[in-house]
Every structure is written in C-alpha cells, then in structure tokens.
Amino acid sequence: MLTETQIAQYHDDGYIVVEDVLDAATLAELQAVTAEIVASAAGVREHTDVLDLEASHRPEAPRVRRIKRPHAAHPFYRKLAAYPRIMAALAPLIGENIRLRAGGKINMKGAEYGAPVEWHQDWAFYPHTNQSVLAVGILLDDMNSSNGPLRVLPGSHKGPVYDHHSFGAFCGAIDAAKEGLDVSTARELYGRAGSISIHHVRLVHGSALNASSRERRVLFYEYAAADAWPLAGVEHLANLDDFNDRIVYGQPTKQPRLEQVPVRIPLPRAPFQGSIYENQRTLTGRYFEHEQEDVAVVPNGR
Numbered sequence: 001m002l003t004e005t006q007i008a009q010y011h012d013d014g015y016i017v018v019e020d021v022l023d024a025a026t027l028a029e030l031q032a033v034t035a036e037i038v039a040s041a042a043g044v045r046e047h048t049d050v051l052d053l054e055a056s057h058r059p060e061a062p063r064v065r066r067i068k069r070p071h072a073a074h075p076f077y078r079k080l081a082a083y084p085r086i087m088a089a090l091a092p093l094i095g096e097n098i099r100l101r102a103g104g105k106i107n108m109k110g111a112e113y114g115a116p117v118e119w120h121q122d123w124a125f126y127p128h129t130n131q132s133v134l135a136v137g138i139l140l141d142d143m144n145s146s147n148g149p150l151r152v153l154p155g156s157h158k159g160p161v162y163d164h165h166s167f168g169a170f171c172g173a174i175d176a177a178k179e180g181l182d183v184s185t186a187r188e189l190y191g192r193a194g195s196i197s198i199h200h201v202r203l204v205h206g207s208a209l210n211a212s213s214r215e216r217r218v219l220f221y222e223y224a225a226a227d228a229w230p231l232a233g234v235e236h237l238a239n240l241d242d243f244n245d246r247i248v249y250g251q252p253t254k255q256p257r258l259e260q261v262p263v264r265i266p267l268p269r270a271p272f273q274g275s276i277y278e279n280q281r282t283l284t285g286r287y288f289e290h291e292q293e294d295v296a297v298v299p300n301g302r
C-alpha cells in the first residue's frame with residue numbers, strides 16, 4: 001500500500017495522505033450510513049452518547065458537530081475500521097498487531113459553520129506505554145483549502161509534549177503563544193473523498209472553522225499497536241474482552257512494550273466533557289476564529 005517514500009515521510013514529518021483508498025461502493029455506504037445518523041439529530045435538544053452538537057444547533061434546525069465513537073454507533077463503522085487497504089497501510093508504520101482505540105469520531109465541519117479544532121496533540125489525551133499510536137482520517141468529502149482542512153505541524157511529533165491545561169485542569173488544546181509554539185510552518189492536507197490521512201499521535205494539528213459552502217466530513221479512527229497499553233487514568237480497562245475485541249489486525253498481547261517517551265497525564269479532567277470541542281472551551285488564547293455562540297466559558301466565572 002505505501003511506498004518507501006511515504007513510510008519515510010510518516011517518520012520524518014509525522015503524517016501522510018494516501019489518495020483513493022476506499023473503493024466507490026464503500027465510500028457511498030459510508031456517506032449513506034453517516035447521513036442516516038445525522039438525520040437522527042432532528043428534534044434532539046442536547047448532546048447524546050452518539051451526537052455532539054454545534055453551539056448553534058437547534059432541535060428544529062439540527063447542526064451535528066461530531067458523531068462520537070462511530071465503531072460503537074453502527075456495525076458498518078466497526079467493519080470499516082478493519083478495511084484491508086487501511087490495515088495494509090498501517091502495518092509498516094505500527095506493526096502487524098493493531099488495536100482500534102475506544103475513541104474515534106466523525107468531525108462533520110458543516111458548510112458555513114463547522115467548528116474549528118484548536119491546536120493539540122492526541123498524545124496529550126491518550127498517552128500509552130509506547131508511541132506506536134496514530135490516527136487515520138477517512139475523507140467523506142473532498143478536502144481543500146476552503147473547507148477547513150486538517151492542518152499539521154510537520155516534524156512536531158519529535159518535539160515536546162505541550163501543556164494542554166488551563167485553569168489547573170486539562171483543556172485538550174495548546175495555548176500556542178503561551179507555549180512558544182510557532183505554527184507558521186503548518187501545512188494543510190488536501191485530498192479527494194475516499195482518500196486517507198495518517199498522523200502520528202504526537203503530531204501537533206488542528207483546523208479552522210469551515211466558512212465555505214461545502215461540508216468537510218472526516219472519519220477519524222485511532223489505532224495503537226497491540227502492545228501499546230493506555231496509561232492509568234486514560235482509559236477504563238475493566239473489560240479485557242472489550243479491549244481485545246477491538247483488535248482489527250493480528251493478535252492481542254498481555255505484555256505491554258515500554259518505551260522511553262515524554263508524557264503528560266490529562267488530569268484533572270477537563271471541566272467540560274463529551275468531546276474535544278467541549279474540552280477546549282476552557283482554553284486561554286484561542287488561535288482559530290469561532291462562531292459567535294461558541295464563546296469561551298471559564299470555570300468559576302474567571
């Protein structure tokens with residue numbers, strides 16, 4: 001699946017885009033299943049276990065910001081997580097034994113209002129015993145400069161793990177000015193619907209509000225090598241069967257591989273739970289423009 005150049009780019013820059021990975025029928029089914037779930041937002045007043053809603057959502061004028069944990073929301077997504085061409089792309093990057101993480105999402109970025117995602121590193125949310133962990137973004141729509149493409153900071157996966165806290169609690173985002181993070185070299189990722197992006201768990205990334213007239217939906221699956229175990233406090237591991245049921249390639253193991261990696265623990269928990277958009281509400285020093293209604297809310301009225 002991947003060329004030597006793509007494998008080298010993943011290691012050097014921390015990301016790649018692979019064009020035209022899904023076949024046409026699978027892409028059409030992905031779009032149809034997603035439309036069906038989005039339609040269920042009509043009449044809904046609050047976030048649910050599946051739907052995360054835009055600040056400007058109204059029951060009579062639904063605006064879905066995210067479908068949460070798609071693999072648990074519909075059997076199609078669980079099957080798609082093990083799509084053979086995706087597994088073939090990941091094996092040279094994180095090995096022959098791969099687990100789907102319990103998270104994952106479809107970020108909808110609706111036309112004209114789709115919310116931004118502030119700069120962050122996934123590793124700040126879910127550190128593991130080793131960093132053979134990455135995210136795959138499957139494009140449901142063409143993604144280009146106008147509709148809020150994923151932005152990445154090349155090489156940042158080899159740099160520090162930045163502070164993702166504000167007001168003494170996790171906020172899932174980096175205050176770039178405060179942290180001295182220069183985002184001027186960020187690149188935008190483009191691709192046709194059915195293509196995928198792959199980014200390293202420590203790569204700094206984010207995306208702007210979608211002010212265009214075209215939606216930008218991306219399904220993000222998070223994958224870890226089977227021997228990368230989540231650190232304490234990151235994921236509830238009471239149910240080993242569920243953990244192992246999420247092996248999408250190869251075999252599980254009870255022997256974690258320990259690497260010397262920098263870690264920050266995402267505790268105390270963010271005051272706003274439910275999605276990254278909620279977590280990031282307490283960020284000081286926002287970088288991206290937000291919708292009027294999605295105002296910063298700071299705990300204790302500060």
Ligand SMILES: O=C(O)CCC(=O)C(=O)O
Pocket residue numbers: 105107117148149150151205206207218220276
């Ligand atoms: O949807 C995007 O552009 C960014 C997604 C992301 O990084 C996240 O939701 O964690």
